[in-house]
Amino acid sequence: MFSKILVANRGEVAVRIIRACKEMGIETVAVYSEADRNSLPVALADERICIGGNAAAESYLNQKNIISAALATNAEAIHPGYGFLSENAGFAKLCEENGIVFIGPKSEVISAMGDKDTSRQLMQQVGVPVVPGTEVLKDVEEAKKYAKEIGYPLLVKATAGGGGKGIRVVAREEDLADAFHTASREAESAFDNGDVFLEKYLTHVRHVEMQILADQQGNILCLGERDCSLQLNKQKVLEETPSPVMTEDIRRKMMDAAVLAAKAANYTNAGTVEFLLAPDGQFYFIEMNTRLQVEHPITEEISGVDIVKWQIRIACQVPLNMKQEDIRLQGHAIECRINARSTGRVEFLHIPGGGRVHFDTALMQDTVVVPFYDSMLGKLIVHANTREEAIRRMEASLCEMVIVGVETNIEEQLQLIRSKIFQKGNYDTLILDKILKKG
Numbered sequence: 001m002f003s004k005i006l007v008a009n010r011g012e013v014a015v016r017i018i019r020a021c022k023e024m025g026i027e028t029v030a031v032y033s034e035a036d037r038n039s040l041p042v043a044l045a046d047e048r049i050c051i052g053g054n055a056a057a058e059s060y061l062n063q064k065n066i067i068s069a070a071l072a073t074n075a076e077a078i079h080p081g082y083g084f085l086s087e088n089a090g091f092a093k094l095c096e097e098n099g100i101v102f103i104g105p106k107s108e109v110i111s112a113m114g115d116k117d118t119s120r121q122l123m124q125q126v127g128v129p130v131v132p133g134t135e136v137l138k139d140v141e142e143a144k145k146y147a148k149e150i151g152y153p154l155l156v157k158a159t160a161g162g163g164g165k166g167i168r169v170v171a172r173e174e175d176l177a178d179a180f181h182t183a184s185r186e187a188e189s190a191f192d193n194g195d196v197f198l199e200k201y202l203t204h205v206r207h208v209e210m211q212i213l214a215d216q217q218g219n220i221l222c223l224g225e226r227d228c229s230l231q232l233n234k235q236k237v238l239e240e241t242p243s244p245v246m247t248e249d250i251r252r253k254m255m256d257a258a259v260l261a262a263k264a265a266n267y268t269n270a271g272t273v274e275f276l277l278a279p280d281g282q283f284y285f286i287e288m289n290t291r292l293q294v295e296h297p298i299t300e301e302i303s304g305v306d307i308v309k310w311q312i313r314i315a316c317q318v319p320l321n322m323k324q325e326d327i328r329l330q331g332h333a334i335e336c337r338i339n340a341r342s343t344g345r346v347e348f349l350h351i352p353g354g355g356r357v358h359f360d361t362a363l364m365q366d367t368v369v370v371p372f373y374d375s376m377l378g379k380l381i382v383h384a385n386t387r388e389e390a391i392r393r394m395e396a397s398l399c400e401m402v403i404v405g406v407e408t409n410i411e412e413q414l415q416l417i418r419s420k421i422f423q424k425g426n427y428d429t430l431i432l433d434k435i436l437k438k439g
Contacts, residue, residue: 001316002026002077002101006070007041009081010060011362012378013292014041017079020308029073031066033059035370040362047073054372060084063091070100077101077315083374086291087114087162103315104269105290113265113288117159117197123285126264128257131276131284133199140177146198147176153201156180158187158194164234165190169201204428205276207231208243208283210258211299213310214267217319222255223303224329226295228274230416230432237409237432238416239295240334241302243277244387244425250281261288270296270311276429294379297360298333301383332390333383336398336413339375340406344368347405352397356383359401369406377408391423412436 006029007017014030018041021028030045035054042048049069052059059065061084070078078100080086086104089111095102104110113119117136124130134146136159147154147170156179158166166187168179180196188194211223227243228236242251258273265288272289296307305327310320338361346367351359361378369377380397384390398414419435421427427435 001318002312004029004046004073004075004077005103005312006031006066006073006075006078007045007081008060008066008078009084009086010036010039010041010373011376012360013081013083013294015044015362016360017081017308018044020306020312024309024312026312029069029075031059031069033372035368035372039367040364049073054370056084056373060373063088063094066091067094067098067100070095071098075100077103077312079103079311080291082292082294087289089114101315103311105265105267105271109265109267110290113267113271113290115159116157116161116287117195119265119288120197120285122264123261126260128261128264128285129283131199131202131286134197136195136197137180140180143176143180143198144173147173150198150200153203155199155201156183156196157199158183158191158196160191160193160195161187162191166196167234202276202278202284203430205229205278206243206245206427207274207429208246208254208277209272209274209289209293210254211293211296211307212258212262212267212271212273213305213307213314213320214262214269214271215314215320216268216317219320220259220262220267221305221320221322221324221327222258223299223305223307223327225251225254226293226298228295229427229429230422231429232432232436236295236337238334238336238413238422239298240332240387240390241298242329242332245277247281250277250283254283257283257285261285269314270307294337294376295335297358297379297381298335298383301333301356301381302329302331303327304330331383331385332387333381334390334394336380336394336417337409338377338380338401338403338413339409340369340377341375341409342369342407343371344406346403348402349404350400350402352380352400354393354397357381357393357397363403377403377406380413387425391417 004027027046051065085091092102092107184194206229382393
């Protein structure tokens, strides 16, 4: 087992990884920006190194400084968390070249699965269903030709996109050229790759993802699904597991497809295979996230499997000690992302408690919320025997949570939890905006 791991991230995910390492007897190194000098991960880690200024480009995206910090502290491995460099094939390769274990899949797998066109073609080859669409397009004229075959509405999607960037919905032909160029420019700016393709825009679908663990001996486990359909501007707001519309038949087929996808990609470590689930029960592969997901704790709650610890074990070539039939998914879990709506100092903080309630966060009283990074302050997670009990537990927990000094989305989350649409489980990827407007 590793004796020391460098955590190349910040905030709640850095805390999560450091805690897992402490329980495994592994020393940790926290890297931090000037803005995070007094943060909780820095306090919890065994060693700490400042890697640059406030901006992410100067610090958490500064590959050279992170590698130098790992080498200077004799860290054997780097855990990238999520966001920042977690799906950067170049960084994974840089780790490999410097004799440092990257806790995640190999660089070539990140590269292949991070390109939506490449991953789409691979899924088609092995029989995993994909949304009707095209390969990479060379210009608008080619796009117009294929758009007539696919039919409107459709999506213009960047092959290297993510987080809602490089995606445009097109309802009619006269809007296609502008959407094509805008998505391409946005992707070029964000990902240094402006390639785009077309995909049929499916409506009234749910965004359902399957969590997998794959060791270096060829064993693959699927830990069930998470329903991530409640999104604003392509950003997830609330996730739950199991999905309220999932049947055993669809779950088994989707789990099999996720395992098939992981095998086809020669995948190792933790990963998530994402699907769109249509009202008729058909589902379609959309992408594979080659990293730890923000919403992984709800899967841990119902499966009893510590995904972060298994990421570390797998990276150290430890084989999975479970078989698929050993996985028993129990109860219902919900996660609400608590996001900042402003910057400032946290003047007062009360975190809800009680059985099967926890708040994954790096917040402390007097923490200064800065404008340089993602707005998520933490994740409120509840687990219960039934969905109805989990909803009541989440409502009570949201009511108990107090964050003074920074504006948050707590009231919006309460509005969502209390809505009849959510309570009935009758929602899709486009419904959240309507729910919040009704309130």
